[in-house]
Amino acid sequence: MASFNKVILAGNLTRDPELRYTPKGTAVAKIGLAVNRTWTGEDGQKKEEVNFIDVEAWGRQGEVIAQYMKKGRPLLIEGRLKLDSWEDKNTKQKVSKLKVVLESFSFIDSNRGEGGGEAPGAPRPARPAAAAPASPAEAIEGDGPPESDDVPF
Numbered sequence: 001m002a003s004f005n006k007v008i009l010a011g012n013l014t015r016d017p018e019l020r021y022t023p024k025g026t027a028v029a030k031i032g033l034a035v036n037r038t039w040t041g042e043d044g045q046k047k048e049e050v051n052f053i054d055v056e057a058w059g060r061q062g063e064v065i066a067q068y069m070k071k072g073r074p075l076l077i078e079g080r081l082k083l084d085s086w087e088d089k090n091t092k093q094k095v096s097k098l099k100v101v102l103e104s105f106s107f108i109d110s111n112r113g114e115g116g117g118e119a120p121g122a123p124r125p126a127r128p129a130a131a132a133p134a135s136p137a138e139a140i141e142g143d144g145p146p147e148s149d150d151v152p153f
Contacts, residue, residue, distance in 0.1 A: 029062030
């Protein structure tokens with residue numbers, strides 16, 4: 001039997017990303033995502049439902065999310081569902097939690113000027129050539145200049 005495990009969500013962060021590192025040095029960011037659904041009920045009243053989803057972002061993607069995102073900012077993610085199970089230390093009962101393991105993401109509305117982000121049209125400070133990437137996209141694409149010395153000009 002074939003199986004398929006893919007999740008696509010767009011929502012707002014419920015808290016600042018929590019970045020940690022494994023003993024081997026792999027980054028992992030834990031984020032909470034609030035996803036809203038609005039509909040009109042049979043009585044004509046607007047109704048809203050909010051779901052809170054835990055997301056894990058591993059490696060460089062986790063570092064980028066932790067660097068550029070904070071509570072309230074919108075984010076689009078693609079990932080897969082993962083069920084974690086463990087035994088509660090106090091009650092000795094089996095506990096499980098469903099979460100999303102991030103595979104890719106896109107920043108949404110990154111220039112809205114709210115939540116401590118830069119206001120549209122605000123001047124950006126100059127940065128040295130070896131400093132952090134100017135945009136999140138640069139941070140994801142690579143960490144340095146291209147390897148090739150073949151410059152077409």
